Amino acid sequence: MKLPTRRPAWSAHAALIPMGTTVLVAYIAGILWTVRISFTSSKMLPKSDWVGLKQYEVLFASDRWATDMVNVALFGVTFITGAMVLGFLLAVFIDQKVRFEGVFRTLYLFSYSLSFVATGVIWQWMFNPTLGIQQSLRSWGWENARFDWITSQDMAIYCVVIAVLWHSAGLVMAILLAGLRGVDEEIAKAAQIEGIPRWRYYLSIVLPQMGASLGTCLVLLAVAVIKVFDAVVAMTNGGPGDATDVPTKFIMDNLFERQNIGLASAASTTMLITVLIIIAPLMYARSRSEKNA
Amino acid sequence: MSNVSLQALSISYGKTPILSHLDLEIQGGEFVVLLGPSGCGKSTLLHGIAGLIDVTGGRISIAGQDVTWADPKDRGIGMVFQSYALYPTMTVERNLSFGLRISGLDITEVKKRVAHVAEMLQLTGLLHRKPAQLSGGQRQRVAIGRALVRDVKVFLLDEPLSNLDAKLRAELRRELKQLHQNLGATMIHVTHDQIEALTLATRICVMNKGVIQQFDTPEVVYSHPANRFVASFLGSPSMNFIEGHLQIQDRQVFFESSVLRMDVSHYAFKVPPSSNQGCSLGIRAEHLFPAAESTAPQMETELLLVEPMGAHQIVWLQSNDVSLAMQTEPQMALSVGEKIGIALQAQKISLFDPSSQNRL
Amino acid sequence: MSTDIPSMLSPRPSVQWFTPGRIGIYVFLISAALFFLLPLYVMGVTSIKPMVEIREGNIFQFPLAMTFEPWAQAWSSACTGLQCNGISVGFINSVQILLPSLVLSIFLGSINGYALAFWKVRWGHWAFSVLMLGAFIPYQVMMYPLVRMFAWADIFQSITNIVLVHTIFGMPIMTLLFKNYYGGLPPELFKAARIDGGGFWRIYFQLMVPMSLPIFVVATIMQTTGIWNDFILGLIFAGREHYPMTVQLNNIINSTQGEKIYNVNMAATLLTSLVPLAVYFVSGRWFVRGIAAGAVKG
Numbered sequence: 001m002k003l004p005t006r007r008p009a010w011s012a013h014a015a016l017i018p019m020g021t022t023v024l025v026a027y028i029a030g031i032l033w034t035v036r037i038s039f040t041s042s043k044m045l046p047k048s049d050w051v052g053l054k055q056y057e058v059l060f061a062s063d064r065w066a067t068d069m070v071n072v073a074l075f076g077v078t079f080i081t082g083a084m085v086l087g088f089l090l091a092v093f094i095d096q097k098v099r100f101e102g103v104f105r106t107l108y109l110f111s112y113s114l115s116f117v118a119t120g121v122i123w124q125w126m127f128n129p130t131l132g133i134q135q136s137l138r139s140w141g142w143e144n145a146r147f148d149w150i151t152s153q154d155m156a157i158y159c160v161v162i163a164v165l166w167h168s169a170g171l172v173m174a175i176l177l178a179g180l181r182g183v184d185e186e187i188a189k190a191a192q193i194e195g196i197p198r199w200r201y202y203l204s205i206v207l208p209q210m211g212a213s214l215g216t217c218l219v220l221l222a223v224a225v226i227k228v229f230d231a232v233v234a235m236t237n238g239g240p241g242d243a244t245d246v247p248t249k250f251i252m253d254n255l256f257e258r259q260n261i262g263l264a265s266a267a268s269t270t271m272l273i274t275v276l277i278i279i280a281p282l283m284y285a286r287s288r289s290e291k292n293a
Numbered sequence: 294m295s296n297v298s299l300q301a302l303s304i305s306y307g308k309t310p311i312l313s314h315l316d317l318e319i320q321g322g323e324f325v326v327l328l329g330p331s332g333c334g335k336s337t338l339l340h341g342i343a344g345l346i347d348v349t350g351g352r353i354s355i356a357g358q359d360v361t362w363a364d365p366k367d368r369g370i371g372m373v374f375q376s377y378a379l380y381p382t383m384t385v386e387r388n389l390s391f392g393l394r395i396s397g398l399d400i401t402e403v404k405k406r407v408a409h410v411a412e413m414l415q416l417t418g419l420l421h422r423k424p425a426q427l428s429g430g431q432r433q434r435v436a437i438g439r440a441l442v443r444d445v446k447v448f449l450l451d452e453p454l455s456n457l458d459a460k461l462r463a464e465l466r467r468e469l470k471q472l473h474q475n476l477g478a479t480m481i482h483v484t485h486d487q488i489e490a491l492t493l494a495t496r497i498c499v500m501n502k503g504v505i506q507q508f509d510t511p512e513v514v515y516s517h518p519a520n521r522f523v524a525s526f527l528g529s530p531s532m533n534f535i536e537g538h539l540q541i542q543d544r545q546v547f548f549e550s551s552v553l554r555m556d557v558s559h560y561a562f563k564v565p566p567s568s569n570q571g572c573s574l575g576i577r578a579e580h581l582f583p584a585a586e587s588t589a590p591q592m593e594t595e596l597l598l599v600e601p602m603g604a605h606q607i608v609w610l611q612s613n614d615v616s617l618a619m620q621t622e623p624q625m626a627l628s629v630g631e632k633i634g635i636a637l638q639a640q641k642i643s644l645f646d647p648s649s650q651n652r653l
Numbered sequence: 654m655s656t657d658i659p660s661m662l663s664p665r666p667s668v669q670w671f672t673p674g675r676i677g678i679y680v681f682l683i684s685a686a687l688f689f690l691l692p693l694y695v696m697g698v699t700s701i702k703p704m705v706e707i708r709e710g711n712i713f714q715f716p717l718a719m720t721f722e723p724w725a726q727a728w729s730s731a732c733t734g735l736q737c738n739g740i741s742v743g744f745i746n747s748v749q750i751l752l753p754s755l756v757l758s759i760f761l762g763s764i765n766g767y768a769l770a771f772w773k774v775r776w777g778h779w780a781f782s783v784l785m786l787g788a789f790i791p792y793q794v795m796m797y798p799l800v801r802m803f804a805w806a807d808i809f810q811s812i813t814n815i816v817l818v819h820t821i822f823g824m825p826i827m828t829l830l831f832k833n834y835y836g837g838l839p840p841e842l843f844k845a846a847r848i849d850g851g852g853f854w855r856i857y858f859q860l861m862v863p864m865s866l867p868i869f870v871v872a873t874i875m876q877t878t879g880i881w882n883d884f885i886l887g888l889i890f891a892g893r894e895h896y897p898m899t900v901q902l903n904n905i906i907n908s909t910q911g912e913k914i915y916n917v918n919m920a921a922t923l924l925t926s927l928v929p930l931a932v933y934f935v936s937g938r939w940f941v942r943g944i945a946a947g948a949v950k951g
Binding site for chain 1: 708820
Binding site: 187194197200204205 | 372396
């Protein structure tokens with residue numbers, strides 16, 4: 001008996017046209033166009049000449065760009081470490097069968113629902129030397145208390161770290177708590193029977209099993225670090241000087257205010273490559289482990 | 294030796310009492326099975342003995358020591374869980390030695406013990422594998438090994454065979470029994486599977502709704518159930534019951550019902566029976582048989598259904614409104630609707646009081 | 654307790670509930686809670702304090718002369734750049750941006766997820782992979798080309814523009830959300846519907862949508878929070894007349910000359926945050942489900 005040939009599902013193809021268009025036009029064409037511009041001398045309007053790697057030379061010679069890279073790296077390391085540690089501790093402590101667990105969880109996560117702009121504004125206010133925390137400490141008796149980090153070239157970036165940490169630590173807690181609870185309950189009992197102390201149980205038995213959740217958090221936090229913009233603009237606008245300037249702001253400033261599209265595109269392309277270098281192996285490892293699972 | 298003694302033990306979950314004033318004495322070296330349906334309190338009892346849940350009253354003693362408030366690790370117990378609860382990211386060797394290392398034991402002693410146990414349980418070649426690479430039987434042995442290396446006095450097993458398919462379950466059941474014979478340790482095993490209980494136990498503790506129904510050897514529990522619950526819980530198919538009453542005539546005791554009248558004078562009554570006393574008669578399927586041609590049948594029945602079981606068959610009969618199951622040889626030819634006269638082995642009956650459900 | 658002879662039974666050792674361990678746990682958890690709550694408290698308190706008290710510089714002090722004037726000002730007369738009509742303008746804009754964006758991004762996300770999960774469209778999986786990669790890339794990389802494209806289509810800096818932008822950038826996570834959900838349903842369901850004669854759209858509207866209401870809720874929560882809180886896309890693509898609340902907020906805070914009116918600023922911040930906070934507190938478990946679903950992409 002001859003089997004009927006399969007008619008291609010035209011409706012499905014048609015339904016996916018918006019996605020296809022988006023991918024083709026917005027993502028692929030958009031990225032390629034940006035890369036193309038980075039090889040031109042475009043200033044305010046795009047030109048279609050070819051200047052090779054000149055924009056990149058300007059970029060890497062730029063003091064501001066160098067500072068930005070340092071800032072984002074510093075920010076990234078401190079923020080990710082802080083968020084992972086705090087989130088993990090919060091998850092572990094909450095998992096200890098505490099009363100009011102729901103209340104605590106709600107409190108730790110609400111800041112994640114706020115915008116980065118609001119976050120930046122709040123902490124700008126808290127860090128204000130004349131009217132914020134420093135002044136409060138002084139009015140309580142510590143006359144020489146100093147907490148003017150936000151005005152300091154070296155320390156301002158850590159103010160941004162604290163603000164974004166406050167915003168996103170709850171996310172880490174939520175993800176890790178779910179991971180914690182995926183561990184077989186009977187293993188905890190077995191460890192209890194063997195007399196293994198609680199902290200050792202978390203360190204040696206639970207943590208190794210949480211690879212997936214930890215990896216997820218790491219990726220999400222890394223993405224947040226790369227994309228950080230709103231919080232910086234709202235809180236310090238890159239200042240003092242360039243102390244809290246970040247690559248995304250560099251690009252935005254050059255695109256719209258300084259009207260140097262060529263340079264901005266070179267910076268964008270650099271960021272793109274950096275992201276791909278970091279993300280590609282992660283994605284590859286993930287798809288490998290999914291295949292094995 | 295390593296006996297376990299529970300006195301007036303009470304355990305509650307929040308405000309709900311699960312066990313109330315429970316007494317249980319387990320001798321060293323016994324394999325005691327806590328048997329009962331879901332929610333009967335057997336797991337709660339085991340977890341209470343282990344120290345994983347707090348008791349609300351009473352006392353627990355292990356090997357003569359009062360451990361009611363002791364930490365699980367100080368009770369001299371080992372526990373095997375339904376999922377075996379092996380540490381998934383550690384090798385077998387690590388799984389066995391982890392607890393010992395933590396407790397500060399000298400490393401040479403640790404290695405010695407691990408090697409000894411591994412040999413005893415035939416795990417020596419598997420020491421470098423992770424749990425995911427082991428078979429069900431191997432995992433069970435590692436779970437037991439974890440307790441063995443700590444030189445425990447009592448093994449607690451929380452339904453370790455329940456998650457397995459029938460074939461593996463039978464295999465691991467045999468391994469468990471063999472292990473008990475080799476070690477001679479005290480084992481307390483929780484299950485809802487009565488076959489498991491009958492095979493493994495030296496004594497079965499049948500539980501229902503937090504109360505011990507009977508605590509005796511498998512033979513006694515099977516042949517002389519203390520009440521109707523125990524009678525119907527053990528044995529497959531369930532014991533047959535016929536409702537009726539007792540009649541005393543000329544110093545003989547008779548059981549009378551709509552389908553059967555028989556002499557039960559030989560029965561070992563706990564309390565002398567009285568006339569017109571209500572009575573439920575219980576008889577197992579294997580103790581019913583088609584009446585021989587020469588003798589008069591005790592019951593007239595009609596055949597409803599035949600269930601072939603391979604080594605035997607179960608024949609479902611109906612007499613008036615009483616349903617009965619009878620076990621016969623597989624070769625016996627029978628047809629639905631056939632009228633069969635059957636008889637019972639008089640020595641094998643159990644009589645119960647209809648209101649209290651207890652054995653008469 | 655037990656009514657048995659007391660001497661026979663073990664006495665319970667003194668209450669072990671308050672061990673140093675337990676106390677330590679609660680200390681840590683409460684300290685953390687304070688860390689998270691303090692800024693919110695400061696914000697709230699500052700927003701109802703008169704400027705006189707604010708200048709004294711104790712941000713933790715509860716106002717002695719409480720006033721809601723800053724809230725009124727923030728809402729209707731604060732200066733967002735050249736105009737001084739308060740942040741209420743931004744509120745309306747944000748709503749105008751949010752609703753169509755929600756509908757479009759979620760609808761497309763669910764169609765994509767459904768098509769990818771059940772139908773054979775080979776190029777679809779390639780497109781999806783690119784989409785997923787795109788989720789990691791900062792907006793700036795595609796920003797200029799998008800600006801040019803929308804300018805060429807003559808819709809640059811309009812509501813239409815910003816709605817399309819939110820749809821474009823929301824597509825990866827929305828598609829992933831629905832694809833995972835539909836992928837987790839039993840495939841027999843779909844096959845049975847096909848055998849019953851259902852086509853692409855009929856199955857979608859009559860079977861899939863009713864079955865996936867929970868995930869629509871999760872998607873709505875995620876997109877509402879994300880779109881309402883967005884700053885950079887609204888800044889570039891919405892146009893001056895349609896600036897969302899977050900952009901207006903930044904203008905109020907950071908472009909005032911002279912002394913900053915802190916209480917109005919804080920009131921404005923709270924006003925901007927009301928919607929996402931409300932969504933958070935009302936949605937509870939659903940919010941966390943959204944996080945879990947988004948976490949799967951990692």
